[in-house]
Amino acid sequence: MNKTYILIIKKVDFDFKEILGIPLLYYHFLRARNQNSSLFLVTEDQKYIDFFNNCKLEKEISDNCYITLSNCFEKDVKFNLTKKEALKIIESKEIKEKEFIIRTNKDFYSFRNIVKEYINFKFIENGVDIENISTTYIGPEVNIEKGTKITGDTHIYGKSCIGKNNLISSSYIENTNIKDDNKILNSHIVGAMIGCKNEIGPFCRMRGKAVIDNECVLGNFVEIKSSNIKDHVKIKHLSYIGDTFIEKNVNIGCGFVTANYDGKRKYPTTIEENVFVGCNTTIVSPVTLKENCFIAAGSVITKDVEKNDLAIARSRQINKTNYVKQKK
Numbered sequence: 390m391n392k393t394y395i396l397i398i399k400k401v402d403f404d405f406k407e408i409l410g411i412p413l414l415y416y417h418f419l420r421a422r423n424q425n426s427s428l429f430l431v432t433e434d435q436k437y438i439d440f441f442n443n444c445k446l447e448k449e450i451s452d453n454c455y456i457t458l459s460n461c462f463e464k465d466v467k468f469n470l471t472k473k474e475a476l477k478i479i480e481s482k483e484i485k486e487k488e489f490i491i492r493t494n495k496d497f498y499s500f501r502n503i504v505k506e507y508i509n510f511k512f513i514e515n516g517v518d519i520e521n522i523s524t525t526y527i528g529p530e531v532n533i534e535k536g537t538k539i540t541g542d543t544h545i546y547g548k549s550c551i552g553k554n555n556l557i558s559s560s561y562i563e564n565t566n567i568k569d570d571n572k573i574l575n576s577h578i579v580g581a582m583i584g585c586k587n588e589i590g591p592f593c594r595m596r597g598k599a600v601i602d603n604e605c606v607l608g609n610f611v612e613i614k615s616s617n618i619k620d621h622v623k624i625k626h627l628s629y630i631g632d633t634f635i636e637k638n639v640n641i642g643c644g645f646v647t648a649n650y651d652g653k654r655k656y657p658t659t660i661e662e663n664v665f666v667g668c669n670t671t672i673v674s675p676v677t678l679k680e681n682c683f684i685a686a687g688s689v690i691t692k693d694v695e696k697n698d699l700a701i702a703r704s705r706q707i708n709k710t711n712y713v714k715q716k717k
Contacts, residue, residue: 502523505525505526506522508527508528508529509522509525509527512527515533516534517534517536517537517538517539519539520538520539520541521540521541524541524542524543525539526543526546527544527545527546528545530548530549531545531546531547531548531549531550531551532551533545533551534551534552535553536553536554537552537553537554537555537556537557538556538557539557540558541558541560541575542559543557543558543559543560543561543562544560544561544562545557545562545563546562546563546564547563547564549562549563549564549565549566550565550566551567552568552569552570552585553570554569554570555569555572555573556571556572556573556574557571557573558573558574558575559574559575560574560575560578560590561576561577561578561579562578563579563580564579564580565578565579565580565595566581566583567583568584568585569585570585570586571583571585571588571589572588573587573589573590574589574590575590575592576589576590576592576595577594577595578594578596579596580595580597580598580599581595581596581601581613582598582599582600582601583595583601584601584602584603584605585603585604586603586604587601587603587604587605587606588606588607588608589601590607590608590609591608592609592610593607593609593612593613594611594612594613595607595613595614596613596614596615597614598615599613599614599615599616599617600616600617600618601618602618602619602620603620603621604620604621605618605623605624606622606623606624606625607624607625608624608625609626609627610627610628611625611626611628611629611630612628612630613630614629615632616633616634616635617633617635618633618635619635620637621637622635622638622640622641623640623641624641624645625641625643626642626643626644627643627644627645628641628644628645628646629645629647630645631647631649631650631655631658632647632649632655632657632658632674633647633657633658633659633660634657634659634660636661636662636664637662637663638662638663639660639663640664640665640666641660642666642667642668642669642670642686643668643669645666645668645672646670646671646672647671647672647674648671648672648673648674649672655674656675657674657675658672658674658675658676658677658678659676659677659678660678661677661678661679661680661682661696662681663681664678664679664680664681664682664683664684665682665683666678666684667683667684667685667686667688668686668687669686669687670684670685670686670687671688671690672690673689673690673691676691676693676694677693678690678693678694679695679698680696681697682694682696682697682700683699683700684699685699685700685701685703687703688701688702688703689703
């Protein structure tokens with residue numbers, strides 16, 4: 390019967406829960422039937438096994454990491470038995486000369502870097518331009534199409550799908566679907582859907598199933614949460630968009646906020662086509678800004694604004710002549 394070799398990674402004096410988005414158990418195992426066989430990772434989710442089914446990757450890990458090999462004579466080792474066997478080896482003093490245990494941060498990060506480089510080179514071979522493989526982290530379930538360029542310190546995890554000819558720089562992306570020809574700079578995006586030809590960032594955040602259509606500009610320090618944004622929308626600076634539906638050709642000025650939470654529940658905002666919202670405007674939801682309306686800068690909007698109307702909701706300016714001179 391073929392032997393099964395187990396690579397044991399033991400949690401000792403450092404804390405980690407995943408490698409490149411792969412959830413791991415408290416104790417971590419890699420196993421292979423012989424020196425030329427495939428390499429497997431046992432995690433809480435067995436779907437990651439096939440990812441490590443690669444002889445080249447096994448050899449790279451064997452050549453670069455401290456490895457503990459344990460002989461098991463069952464073809465399919467049950468997890469409980471594997472864990473028991475592993476613990477015996479860790480506690481035993483009878484480790485052979487060529488058998489080592491990954492015990493330290495240095496050993497663990499050496500292993501992680503091997504896996505990271507393997508993934509990165511796989512994408513490079515398929516036409517993805519990765520500027521620096523040492524600062525690019527991509528999970529095993531990610532799909533990236535050719536022509537996309539990745540620069541800076543970029544992390545892409547989960548079941549993210551990225552289309553063609555995107556530029557992604559120094560960003561964190563997780564479980565996000567991105568189509569073609571987007572430019573994403575220094576942004577944090579989780580659980581979003583992004584169309585084509587958008588400019589996002591720097592320092593934009595998306596969460597809560599945000600949906601962005603095409604040719605939008607979402608600039609620096611803009612946060613989008615649980616919102617649907619249609620084509621040609623511009624939100625360039627310092628804004629929070631929460632639980633909002635924005636139709637086409639809307640321009641939102643700097644400092645816009647949707648005040649949509651009353652302490653108990655969250656309320657929606659609707660902004661229809663061709664609306665212009667001035668700087669430093671707050672929408673106290675639920676509110677609808679109807680087609681072609683104009684919101685004056687500095688307004689606090691608490692009621693619906695009708696089609697083609699101008700809304701001004703701020704205190705009147707009063708200038709007192711020679712006030713400073715009289716005060717002196």
